[in-house]
Amino acid sequence: MVNVAIFGVGLIGGSIALCLKGKPGIRVIGFSNRESSVQKYLQRGVVDVGTTSIQEAAEQADFIFLCVPVGNLQEYMEKISAFNLKEGCIITDVGSTKSSVASYARSIDLGRATFIGGHPMAGSERSGVEAASYHLLENAFYVLTPEPSTPPEAVERLTELLSHTRANIVKVDADSHDDIVGAISHLPHLIAVALVNQVRGYNERNDLYQSLAAGGFRDITRIASGDPYLWRDILLDNRQVLLRLIRDWNTGMESFAHMLEKMDGPAIEEAFRTAGEFRNRMPERRKGMIHSVYDCYVDVPDHPGIIGKIASELGNNRINLSNLQIIESREDVPGILRLSFRNQEYLDQAIALLEKNGYSVQQ
Ligand SMILES: NC(=O)c1ccc[n+]([C@@H]2O[C@H](COP(=O)([O-])OP(=O)(O)OC[C@H]3O[C@@H](n4cnc5c(N)ncnc54)[C@H](O)[C@@H]3O)[C@@H](O)[C@H]2O)c1
């Protein structure tokens, strides 16, 4: 039996647990300081066994997943290193930054265990075990940051275990990881929060700001609802990279200000063109750099029963909807319905069916 201990059974720890639980020869052990949390993991069926004893969880484990906030990783590594870990035990983490944990792992004696940093490039603005999902990591990139000295056999064993998540494993060194993820994840979170707070300030004087905020504002600011403590830790930990990125960002904003002052239309067009080209080349259908969605948008007239009718049409044709959201519904304009599906096949079938039935559908 392979024992996998998960410390911090929240969004990410819980999602990994759900992928491993029930797989032949694997037993998932969930650790929490609080008995009530352990009971919750068990009730939700996320782990096989739960414990409030860190030593018990660590010493039984063949794999230890540290899924706590970045600011608590060192504390856990230190505690775990004091125990009698199994020969060949692999300790990994899922923290959103990789350099500091890698350097800490190098500085302590882990005895018979090996540390391999990890970071699944999937997530959401939600947190806690309630938000965990078996599908969260599917098709996402999962970064591992082994050191040149890490035994390849250990990396292979971890990769094999992680195959249950259906994520794509990529190996990157820890410093490059922090540079890249700083730009594509940490900076965007910071910008989203700054933007929301800017608008929040205007809204205090005129609440039409909030009322009129539509798709564009919502799309770019979803991630501003992330957990404050989690993000505090991530941003502080990657502060050197972020300070440099913020300087680059400011240069980009100044360049936009310059274009506006000079009424430089062609430069604005060019900025949109290059950005659009780059973004359109990104793997939209894959979890990872951009949230994976198999969505389409349907224009619907605002009359009673229409949403139920569309849902039934899909259901009758065995096309499984995974989510449905009304984006706009006013009497004078058609509403827009966002339909989400688990995979491309359902999405294609839905579009074909809805178009056949006379709806206008966009992706
Ligand atoms: N949220 C994301 O989108 C995302 C994506 C990839 C990686 N990560 C990383 O994964 C880790 C966990 O994030 P999450 O989103 O799952 O958060 P979460 O809040 O959903 O889960 C964190 C878990 O750790 C527990 N915890 C918090 N402080 C603890 C402590 N001091 N001791 C023991 N347990 C503690 C919480 O009870 C919870 O179960 C973080 O390091 C984060 O950087 C997050």
Ligand SMILES: O=C(O)C(=O)C[C@]1(C(=O)O)C=C[C@@H](O)C=C1
């Ligand atoms: O989709 C989101 O809401 C996320 O914030 C996920 C996201 C990201 O920025 O892409 C956030 C933090 C992680 O460390 C990895 C992924």
